[in-house]
Amino acid sequence: MAKIIAVALPKGGVGKTTTAVNLAASLAVAEQRTLLIDMDTFGASGLSLGFTNGTIKAGLYEVFNFVAGIQSAIHKTELSFLDIIPINVQSLHAEERLTRLADNRSMLKNFLRAIVHQYDYIILDCPPVLRGLSTNALTAADSVLMPVKSGHFALDAVDKLFTYLEWIREVANKSLQVEGILITMHEPNTRVTDITMRELQAKYRRHMFRTFIPKNISLGEASFYGKAAIMYKVNSRGSVAYLTLAREIIAHAREE
Amino acid sequence: MAKIIAVALPKGGVGKTTTAVNLAASLAVAEQRTLLIDMDTFGASGLSLGFTNGTIKAGLYEVFNFVAGIQSAIHKTELSFLDIIPINVQSLHAEERLTRLADNRSMLKNFLRAIVHQYDYIILDCPPVLRGLSTNALTAADSVLMPVKSGHFALDAVDKLFTYLEWIREVANKSLQVEGILITMHEPNTRVTDITMRELQAKYRRHMFRTFIPKNISLGEASFYGKAAIMYKVNSRGSVAYLTLAREIIAHAREE
């Protein structure tokens, strides 16, 4: 039975996609059967692993429209233990339609029942708003991983998500846990980082991962080449950090 | 008659809020009567200028709910030529309600008629999705300024916005122009920057601003202190870049 982890924060550009892709790849390297699902109509997770409109047979769009079964939306990647379901939104009209279908917040949860036994982990890459597809993801998930980039809006974004989780637990998913708060693009010894760390540790110390993800140029480069960092530069600081995060998450799952 | 500029891109964390706030402040320093409107329910523009829930009389939320007139939502800032309308969304319920009200894409355009003669520029800070409040902004705007951070998703985000602009011109705002593509958080001589620059210049050269915004730590720090960079460290590279951008935009407006 897979553990379903949603990667979410209602703030843009904090490293949600980078984390979803590289955590999924790291779990696969640790021989955990892993499925990555792109829940953002922008399609960044698919792009990050080299899936462009021409190479996608079917995606979440076709599944939510009942045009294709979920099995046929699963694509193999170059890592044997990593599969992906891209989103496959190719027009404004398709985006509008998928957003409306996602108003039924249990869609994803219902579709995943058919495949949840094929994987050890399912990772959901969420868009930066707490509606529609993000609500679908949080309704289906066992836990939420919150990537946070240091800055003025970090604490507000985390506060907002915790408030939203309380509502989700009430109306749709009472056992939803917090997987953890992950510091991304970490640049130590700056005033911005120091203030953010103080704010987050004062309020959310017990939810913080021990692993930090450093600011590392090869994480950005790897995405251009359609690869997870581990397949682009295995010994880069970014790759090593995501492998460490995967080990921390696997150890935590084993304790439960 | 104010020029209305929407700051938008369907990608998170590219510097939309930082650009909206610091461009508005720079226009004010150049003694242009300027109004900044926060169109993102997250409320980042308001936070960046030190407006917290306690200090807001009324915001866009009250205006769209016909609870307050637009004049009473206008707040003075420490810059005499800069006013702000914060969003003032204080709960999940309020966010949901405002998002639904924004389904009427002409709301903002109609409210702005009453105040458009009081300003030289109105700057709209948009959320990272092309729906709801962003559609309101693009329906009301004269032009769109696109902040772009170098990276794999930059070109896709710009392509997507250009497609959306064509639709907006057809259904809601036929004279909507492109103000320009602004490179933000610029770190020269990296592979990621070189690839992105090549991609953007090949396709959108004539829309690129001459001004680049460098990666500059004081832009992030200023926000923590509730100030535009110009009021925090006037001679920082970030402040100087946004002053230069303001001059470029003023010169462009004078040519029209």
Ligand SMILES: Nc1ncnc2c1ncn2[C@@H]1O[C@H](COP(=O)(O)OP(=O)(O)OP(=O)(O)O)[C@@H](O)[C@H]1O
């Ligand atoms: N640790 C890191 N070091 C350097 N660059 C990074 C790191 N993590 C992410 N990036 C870069 O920062 C940008 C934003 O990251 P990403 O797209 O993963 O954020 P996101 O939260 O998914 O954004 P969105 O809100 O648009 O979905 C990307 O260009 C990415 O390559």
Ligand SMILES: Nc1ncnc2c1ncn2[C@@H]1O[C@H](COP(=O)(O)OP(=O)(O)OP(=O)(O)O)[C@@H](O)[C@H]1O
């Ligand atoms: N030129 C810059 N140099 C350094 N840091 C910057 C720069 N521009 C923006 N930042 C920082 O990057 C982060 C993202 O910027 P910002 O919040 O303005 O982006 P955004 O596009 O408005 O994000 P969202 O999609 O969530 O609305 C912030 O922490 C901000 O302080």
Ligand SMILES: [Mg+2]
């Ligand atoms: Mg993303």
Ligand SMILES: [Mg+2]
């Ligand atoms: Mg913003």
